Amino acid sequence: MTPAILVIEDELPMRRVLRTALGGEGYYVWEAGTKSEGLSTFNKRAPQAILLDLGLPDGDGLDVVSAVRELSEVPIVVISARGDERMQVLALDGGANDYVTKPFREAELLARLRAALRSAAAHATPHEERLQIGPLRIHPVERRVYVNGEEVALTPTEFSLLHVMARQAGRVVTHRQLLREVWGAAYVDDTQYLRVFMRQLRQKLEPNPNKPQLLVTTPGIGYRLRAPND
């Protein structure tokens, strides 16, 4: 079945470009130009993913995120202007799965969308499932991690951190999301914890920790575990 994507974007030229690009990749595209139109199309058509522009004429894109999240876990990729890290973080913490900044290359958009669809599928699978991401293999039940077949010893916190990122491989995970899932809700503002452990993880997993290729920093937003086909 071809996945149907709902594009909520007020700029007609951009919508046309997205329709062509997504159509070329074999996706079915529903279009909406406003927040209300977008929400009604979502209710009627039940798309497999949503591409959402944050700047809409009749309201905030963040409202769309929360309205959709009340009803479903459908992946949402947010499109926003550059330099809007605060909005991006709000959208991600509000339940959006990933974001792209305008202007973006087609390949980047498709990669984000694929990762979002994939992680939505992974979400349905239990946490115990073994994960293979590029050179990484993760065994959640035994809490073991292998890089290129070699086992790497991780502390329990390091493992939890990696596991959270691995389950959302290819997607950006915000600082708050990581802190909440690994340390708990009381620690969401303690970014320095995260940084210390992220450095340790890099030391253990990256071939060159000074040029991270797996655990990539997204300035002001969070970290991304790079999926092999990114």
Added chain:
Amino acid sequence: MSAARASSERRRAPARELVLGFFRQHVGFVWGALTNVITTSLAFWVAPHAQLVHLMIIHLLGAVLISTRFGMAVSTFTAITGALAFDYYCIPPIFAFALPDPHSVITFAGMLVVALSVCWLNQGLRLQRAAARESEARTQALCELSLDLSQVADRAELSSRAERHLERLFGPGARLVLGARGHLEDGFEMQPVGEPGQPLGYVLIDRRRLQRAGAGERRLLLAACADRVADALKRLALGEAARRAEVDAEMERNRNALLSAVSHDMKTPLASILTAGTSLLSASQLSPSKLGHELLETIVEEAERMNGLITNLLSVTRLEAGRAVLNRELEGLDDLVFGVLSRFSGRLSGREVTLDIPDALPMVPVDAGLVDQLLVNLLENVLRYTPAASPIEIQITYQHGVMVLNVSDRGPGVAAAERDKVFDKFYRGQAAKRNDGGTGLGLTICRAVARAHDGDICILPRPGGGSTVRFSLPCPSMVQADLLPTGTRLQA
């Protein structure tokens, strides 16, 4: 000289004027003489029915009355002539200046002493009263001047109003000359307005007006007037400066609003062009036509370049307008460097990138987006202006509360004369080629970002060739990463 001129004027005046003038000047003595005539006549008339003491009191009364109205000279004159007349007409032998017995001597001397003492006392009182009147008048005049000057809107009006007051106070010819350079005119006295070192103007006063009686008082009044004029001038200047600053700020605001609106509106279509271009580019890989592919690549690359330019322009206007609200969060500077390096990994391939970053680097409260832009611009510059395959070194140090990031290259370096100028808006260094993709904004943004974080950025020559860009960031109160023993305290 002025006295000579005054006397020649006096000679030319008609005789009648001369007589009148004499009377005006010596009216006191005339009054004194007249009073003595009246008191002597009165005393002479009542003499048969009165004692000598009563007659003396009549004379004394005249002298006292005169001393309340006129100065010391007139009073003394009246007292002495009165005493002489008393002696001549009242003290026997009458019609002779003689003092036959001790009683008469005492009466005569007593009268003279009393008359002179009263004159002297009255003189003091009169002077005090005059001084009080004078000072009241001066205060009133200054108040009126201040009040009048406080309502003026420009220098011309101030000048004309001030001159009206000065003429009233110091006579015709009093003038106000604005400007730091006054020139002394013949017969005029110059009073600087404002600080004597750098006057705002001068008040010119006819010198004769300051040489008459009460010159000291008038000089004080003149200085006070000059002070009031200086205050009014300063107030005007301040008002003008404030107005000019307001206009400047308004213009800057409009310019920035226009720039950011234009940039924003340009970015939207550009985003569509770029996505459409990349979309076509990937489609053209399926049905390759070399020419079409190259043209598409040009479209995409130029669209990206234009986008970079607009992004930089937007950032500069935001930062310079002071509108950029720093979204400060604790970040690791090394982490931000890693982020930029991994995004640049494609373009950096073939270059040796050396990192010198200490393990336990404290986190810094920065706006990650802005510092990221700074790092991107620094790397873009290195890639643009240094030979391909030349090495890059990135070093971070933390000492004495200052985090320092050095980005060093082995490029052509920056001439000493240009090291500061390259940070100016739209300035392009001598080494920059016309179409190398630079805009003259990259380093401007770097500096704006650094300064927005209370830090700074500079270019240093590098021993052995090339240059080092140094970004320093003061972080006085920081979270030490060392405080978190790695991997022990927070383990699940």
